[in-house]
Amino acid sequence: MARHLLFWPVVLMLGGTAFAQLKEFKPGFNLFSKEQDIQLGKEAAAQVQKQMEVINNPKLQAFIDRIGNRLAAQPQAGGFPYTFKVVNDPSINAFALPGGPTFVNTGLIAAADNEDQLAAVMAHEISHVSLRHGTNQASKANLIQLPAMLAGAVIGNGSLLGQLAGAGIGLGANSVLLKFSRNAETQADLTGAQLMGNAGYNPIEMARFFEKLEASGGKAGPQFLSDHPNPGNRMKAIQDQIRFMPKQEYTAGANSNFREIQAIVKGLPAAKPKTLANTLKPSADTAPSGQFKEFRGKSFSLSYPDNWEVFGDKNGNAVTIAPRSGLAQDANGQVQVGYGLMASFYIPQGRDQVDLNQDTAGLVQQLQQTNPGLEVGNQKPRRIKLNGQDALVTTMFSQSPYRGETEHDTLVTVARPDGLLYLILIAPAKDEQKLQATFDNMIRSLRF
Numbered sequence: 001m002a003r004h005l006l007f008w009p010v011v012l013m014l015g016g017t018a019f020a021q022l023k024e025f026k027p028g029f030n031l032f033s034k035e036q037d038i039q040l041g042k043e044a045a046a047q048v049q050k051q052m053e054v055i056n057n058p059k060l061q062a063f064i065d066r067i068g069n070r071l072a073a074q075p076q077a078g079g080f081p082y083t084f085k086v087v088n089d090p091s092i093n094a095f096a097l098p099g100g101p102t103f104v105n106t107g108l109i110a111a112a113d114n115e116d117q118l119a120a121v122m123a124h125e126i127s128h129v130s131l132r133h134g135t136n137q138a139s140k141a142n143l144i145q146l147p148a149m150l151a152g153a154v155i156g157n158g159s160l161l162g163q164l165a166g167a168g169i170g171l172g173a174n175s176v177l178l179k180f181s182r183n184a185e186t187q188a189d190l191t192g193a194q195l196m197g198n199a200g201y202n203p204i205e206m207a208r209f210f211e212k213l214e215a216s217g218g219k220a221g222p223q224f225l226s227d228h229p230n231p232g233n234r235m236k237a238i239q240d241q242i243r244f245m246p247k248q249e250y251t252a253g254a255n256s257n258f259r260e261i262q263a264i265v266k267g268l269p270a271a272k273p274k275t276l277a278n279t280l281k282p283s284a285d286t287a288p289s290g291q292f293k294e295f296r297g298k299s300f301s302l303s304y305p306d307n308w309e310v311f312g313d314k315n316g317n318a319v320t321i322a323p324r325s326g327l328a329q330d331a332n333g334q335v336q337v338g339y340g341l342m343a344s345f346y347i348p349q350g351r352d353q354v355d356l357n358q359d360t361a362g363l364v365q366q367l368q369q370t371n372p373g374l375e376v377g378n379q380k381p382r383r384i385k386l387n388g389q390d391a392l393v394t395t396m397f398s399q400s401p402y403r404g405e406t407e408h409d410t411l412v413t414v415a416r417p418d419g420l421l422y423l424i425l426i427a428p429a430k431d432e433q434k435l436q437a438t439f440d441n442m443i444r445s446l447r448f
């Protein structure tokens with residue numbers, strides 16, 4: 001309770017009359033495309049189903065599908081291909097993976113007072129999916145490996161999830177894919193309240209259920225609150241949102257078979273946990289053809305050799321362009337780029353404005369942290385003009401994935417509204433001369 005009082009003045013200022021209207025939100029900055037959200041969620045769901053005991057009970061499934069499909073059909077659900085499963089787990093929780101797979105614990109069904117309260121938690125989860133909070137956070141984590149990861153999903157049998165796992169982003173505790181900022185929690189509450197109301201469920205039941213969970217807290221509190229913490233003044237914020245929603249009768253949860261469903265859940269045998277193993281195979285070469293074609297991405301375009309391939313997704317903001325043979329998976333399953341170009345964004349921390357010099361230095365520092373052995377050349381970064389804009393060229397050296405080879409990495413950075421756009425052109429030092437003209441063409445072809 002002290003927590004509520006603590007945030008009271010802040011909320012008063014932010015939630016005062018100036019914002020007295022329905023609050024609606026849009027997804028934030030993202031390196032992933034919507035399709036990659038969906039792919040990542042599918043892969044992660046396959047893992048979850050190996051680790052957790054999904055219940056195969058027709059009545060239970062029909063019940064959860066009925067609620068889920070009703071919620072998923074609302075505009076706030078963003079049109080993702082949602083699926084709904086019940087997991088045999090006594091903790092009071094639910095979670096949704098990027099792109100739509102949603103899992104509801106038996107413990108949550110047992111703890112809810114009515115169908116509307118269960119729908120409230122599901123609407124909150126669906127809102128995290130439609131607002132793309134998981135991949136938004138992964139994008140903002142400034143994972144330098146991200147372009148290679150998004151590439152890795154396409155080569156061999158490598159999976160996007162496997163790549164993310166290699167970089168420390170898994171589905172475990174504190175995963176950025178499943179544990180969100182306070183701001184994201186507020187968005188999921190308010191979008192969820194609107195969503196459930198549209199679907200015919202009484203949104204006040206969301207505030208009531210969260211209040212009940214907090215009251216039953218104890219020291220650790222129910223798992224749901226630890227995964228989706230109160231962003232401050234939660235109940236009041238939901239009530240405020242409801243005031244601006246159209247008045248209607250909420251009948252979706254009337255005549256519910258909720259008690260019968262709770263009885264089924266309570267009669268289930270205790271859960272048995274499982275473990276999983278993750279396997280990724282190595283992949284296997286090509287000089288640039290001399291002919292170029294154009295890559296048109298979401299925020300930039302450039303030319304590349306027509307016998308190279310674009311890995312990742314054009315609708316995202318991170319790609320790797322390389323000959324297929326220039327990519328290799330290391331022993332940990334991470335994709336290494338031996339030849340090619342990686343392009344992505346670096347997001348300045350704690351500032352809105354991008355500063356070319358300062359953020360290039362920050363990016364180099366981060367690259368050095370994530371790539372031990374990476375060294376910056378003796379020359380100072382070179383200032384060039386790219387498409388009329390100032391850009392910096394920084395020369396770096398590292399260990400090539402090709403055994404015993406030194407790698408030459410040319411880093412090109414340019415300040416864009418979304419962040420610092422960077423290209424890393426990669427080749428073993430011995431082949432650098434051969435690739436120079438190709439790389440120069442690629443850099444000079446960059447357009448925004």
Ligand SMILES: [Zn+2]
Nearest residue numbers: 180185188228
């Ligand atoms: Zn949440």
